Amino acid sequence: MRIAVIGTGYVGLVTGTCFAETGNYVTCVDIDTQKVNKLSAGEITIFEPGLEKLFERNLKDGRLTFTTDIEAGVHDAEIIFLALPTPPGEDGSADLSYVLGVADHLGRIMKEYKVIVDKSTVPVGTAAKVHAAIAKNYKGEFDVVSNPEFLREGVAVDDFMKPDRVVVGTNSERAQKLMSDLFAPYVRQGNPVIFMDEKSAELTKYAANSFLAMKISFMNEIAQLCERLGADVDMVRKGIGTDERIGKRFLFPGIGYGGSCFPKDVKALAKSAEEAEYEFKILKAVMEVNETQKLHLLPKIKRYFQGSLKGKHIALWGLAFKPNTDDVREAPAFDMIRALLDEGATVSAFDPEAIANTQRQFGDSITYANQYQTLENADALVIATEWNEFRTPDFEKISAALKNKVIFDGRNLFDAVTMREMGYHYESVGRP
Ligand SMILES: NC(=O)c1ccc[n+]([C@@H]2O[C@H](COP(=O)([O-])OP(=O)(O)OC[C@H]3O[C@@H](n4cnc5c(N)ncnc54)[C@H](O)[C@@H]3O)[C@@H](O)[C@H]2O)c1
């Protein structure tokens, strides 16, 4: 099939590359000339495990091309995916200007039947708005389909190639047939394509992200309670996770959820509910708990340093909002950095992939070094992201570099008893 993907960010590049991998001819369109030039020259623009190999192969084989020219990009495409940003507007609702702007443009250039697919995360009713924006100028036949994306950064290729499910919202038989054919290779791997109406598909995406965010906030509250009652959240997590109705995944407490999706999508769903005159009480609590949790370690650090961090040097491991990505959007580590600087501390930071993106935001207000150099003469180490290389570090190097053997662990990487035996002052989340 011939496919166009408009918006070549995390979702667009993964989507385009993975569709090319199953034999389709894909043109990715973006307004960012620099990005398109790099991609056309074979230089990948995001860090995503496993993507580069597929990207290079499909680029070389001519199934994957990049352009800034939307008209050239879509003219022979049967299906056009919109993988455009939907950032939060000032009131928390999803900003649809990118999606509707492109839809308007498509209406001016379309000449034959096409399926336009909303892959961006968009509120209920957006498919109808996209339809209207196109129909303003294009009077021929076309369909707008909702196909929300559930991939996670860091495992995006696997999630895309072997999805738990594919959700497709459409009432058009013609569009359903095309989408069915497109996703056939994935269905053959045993994963269902669930067809439904557009509105339900749009809401499914927000419900999924909000439910997962709720699981995390719930566990973060259980962790708070554990600290007060002397219980161990790891035990409680295992104790409840083995119940299949609850499930083992997404029960890890820490310093809150971040990323480009959960924070904005929970906010947008709460706003949608408000607009529908329904007060979604749980979502408000999910957001409130997350805000508090992001700074959960701060009082512990201050208490250890007798109330003041003035002049203290804090080393920070982990800047990306989660491991295996260079994405720092809404990273809890950033809230931690801001709080530490506000308290008068200096910060030196390390992340395996996200230093360049952090520098763009914090510049010289913090310093950057490699994993162990960053600890030199630091008063304490704070861990904000659970990268694998932090899981079994060289503790001798850590203790040699740090001024004091003090670790505040926002991701519960180490065993508290072992740490105490090694002579560390070690504090984590929800554990004695
Ligand atoms: N990042 C994720 O893990 C993820 C997963 C599922 C769904 N989503 C959703 O997918 C959508 C895209 O997210 P993302 O993380 O890929 O965003 P992104 O910011 O990484 O990428 C968006 C791309 O669109 C381009 N763009 C902006 N305006 C354009 C225009 N007029 N024409 C062509 N290109 C244009 C930008 O230059 C950028 O390259 C959002 O709605 C997001 O909520 C994201």
Ligand SMILES: O=c1ccn([C@@H]2O[C@H](COP(=O)(O)OP(=O)(O)O[C@H]3O[C@H](CO)[C@@H](O)[C@H](O)[C@H]3O)[C@@H](O)[C@H]2O)c(=O)[nH]1
């Ligand atoms: O038990 C857990 C699991 C995750 N997190 C945090 O939650 C955030 C999000 O993690 P994750 O969901 O793995 O990453 P994303 O790439 O943001 O993926 C989410 O957001 C995407 C964009 O909508 C969806 O497509 C995915 O299905 C959804 O998992 C990160 O800050 C994690 O540290 C926890 O604190 N505890």
